Amino acid sequence: MRVRVLRGSIVVSILLAGLLGTALTAWGQEADLDEFKNNLAPNVGSPEQAIDRMLEAAKLKPGETLYDLGCGDARILIAAAKRYKVKGVGIEISSRLAKVAAANVADEGLDKRIKIIHGDFMRVDLSPANVVTLYLATSANDTLRPNLEHYLKPNTRVVSYDYPIAGWTPIATSATEGHYGDTHTIYLYEVPNSINKK
Numbered sequence: 001m002r003v004r005v006l007r008g009s010i011v012v013s014i015l016l017a018g019l020l021g022t023a024l025t026a027w028g029q030e031a032d033l034d035e036f037k038n039n040l041a042p043n044v045g046s047p048e049q050a051i052d053r054m055l056e057a058a059k060l061k062p063g064e065t066l067y068d069l070g071c072g073d074a075r076i077l078i079a080a081a082k083r084y085k086v087k088g089v090g091i092e093i094s095s096r097l098a099k100v101a102a103a104n105v106a107d108e109g110l111d112k113r114i115k116i117i118h119g120d121f122m123r124v125d126l127s128p129a130n131v132v133t134l135y136l137a138t139s140a141n142d143t144l145r146p147n148l149e150h151y152l153k154p155n156t157r158v159v160s161y162d163y164p165i166a167g168w169t170p171i172a173t174s175a176t177e178g179h180y181g182d183t184h185t186i187y188l189y190e191v192p193n194s195i196n197k198k
């Protein structure tokens with residue numbers, strides 16, 4: 001009887017320690033998330049015509065999962081979910097924009113298909129993605145590249161508006177119009193073919 005009680009309390013202690021550990025990890029990440037220090041690109045939303053071309057380039061299939069890294073107001077995710085019946089995950093470091101994104105997703109009735117994470121995309125497991133969209137900056141793509149190489153599984157497509165990923169080879173490029181009618185490039189990559197071996 002005493003052995004059974006002892007065993008029971010050991011199990012409860014292990015469970016409590018596990019729960020506390022999980023809570024502390026999450027709390028710790030939130031606590032040192034610096035919206036300014038960890039911000040790798042300014043907020044400029046992709047123009048509508050660029051979103052159309054990016055999503056065409058990605059060749060999304062229904063049921064696939066799209067990650068938009070630095071999702072802003074979630075415009076890419078919403079367009080993709082409506083047109084291509086995909087699921088979406090948006091990661092946004094600005095708490096203001098993450099709230100706007102979540103509200104936009106809810107307004108469209110898409111909250112079951114699109115998840116918005118307020119956080120740093122450098123701390124997120126990207127392995128569930130079939131497609132990743134980027135509209136960041138050259139230096140941000142440099143910082144992100146090791147994570148893309150670490151997490152993305154074969155056949156994942158990465159579509160970057162305006163900024164190439166240095167050291168990768170695109171499988172296609174296309175031109176699109178920017179906010180002011182000027183020409184911008186869309187880079188399409190595919191893992192692992194685009195990753196240049198050293």
Ligand SMILES: C[S@@+](CC[C@H](N)C(=O)[O-])C[C@H]1O[C@@H](n2cnc3c(N)ncnc32)[C@H](O)[C@@H]1O
Nearest residue numbers: 039040041044045046070071072093120121135
């Ligand atoms: C140029 S905007 C692109 C917004 C959206 N993807 C679009 O195309 O409309 C870049 C976004 O990345 C966000 N961002 C920058 N660094 C980030 C980071 N480390 N983690 C998550 N979001 C980040 C910025 O706050 C900004 O909203």
